[in-house]
Amino acid sequence: MTILILILLIVLSLYTLSSRDLLHGIIALSAFSLLSAILFYILYAPDVAITEAAVGAGVSTVVFVWAIRSTERKDKG
């Protein structure tokens, strides 16, 4: 089960770094945080799971979207 989630994490991180639209990358990063929070719950670490879910899918996404909304959204040229 952990191997499956780690493979999904690798696929999501590759998509984050190679997407043309930066907003898609932010959503993929938020999904990355959610999957790693599920992984922490499977590994018997509930405190770390709560913190990672609240931080990754909440505060970090808000800060990234703020940095994008008043600047540009496209990448690679």
Added chain:
Amino acid sequence: MIERILLIILFLIGFYGIIAKKNIIKKIFALSILNSSVVILFILEGSKIGTNAPIMEEGVKNVVDPIPQALMLTAIVIGVCITALALAIAFRLYRYTHTFDIDEIHRKLHDEPF
């Protein structure tokens, strides 16, 4: 064993993203991925010696090692602070040079006199 190999691949993806991408926001994505991969490594290693979550209810034995979890709590909160500060600096650079591309920023900062 396989999990450690997958984690080293995740670390190398983050490392590649910081070095080789030209957009500053992609570099900050890669910084966050790097941070997450180290946290997952510590929790994974600490969970191999037990089978229960570290909440001492009645008759709970053989718990997971709780020390890496306590250290990683601090590491996650510091990671989000670093990401926010890096994004503030990137935003400031954009207001001055109107681009996120690191080559153009380098050229503009070295050509125009202050």
Added chain:
Amino acid sequence: MKKKKYSIFFIFQIVLSLTAVLAVLLPVFFSRVSWPDLARNYLEYNGLKESGARNLVSSIYLGYRAFDTLGETIVLLVAVSGTISIISHSGLSLAKGFGEEKSKKQTYNSISGFNRTELLDVVTGKLGPIVLIFGLYLMLFGHLSPGGGFQGGVVVASGIVFMALGSKTDSSTWLQEAGVLAKIEATGFLFLILASLSGIPGGFGFFGNPLSGTEASPVIYIIILNTIIGLKVGAGIGFMCIAMLGKVE
């Protein structure tokens, strides 16, 4: 000829950096030394007795390794103040109450400048207090179930963001203003220093539990510290997020 030299040097750089990274990472990732379980055995038998908290993670970062928590609160303080000062000098007009406002003629419709719909107001405005109550529960019950200071603090911060997104101009709460959140964070830091020094007169050392010898349960100190850290982390991160929701000109 120059291009060929450049590409050989480039390949050499890539190979060198990859070798350096793998030389550091491979002994860590492929070691066959088993994880030592001395600390886990000690904590399993003595953690509940010595600190009174059933959640072993809380007893670690508030009792055995409290210096790390102190360092983390200092890093949070520095990062939040650095972010606010970098943003407020860039010509961006922040939310009401922060920094300098470039043009006084602009009246703010609400705290964020984008198009508002009824869905946003209803969902986030009504869901905000529920998230705040959940965060407060996590802070206060951190010694009995999964939770604690950091966890409750970040949930409180996301609750503050919810309430800031969902408020209209005539019903803004006192939680959104700059002065209130900054004061909460500063007083939280002051109380943390006072609580850490409170064990010294009894002879328990810095960050020592002043109740560990008396009849009162030593878990009260853990609850007080959890609340202080939760308020500080929540107010700090909420302050940073609300300041970013201002209007761009």
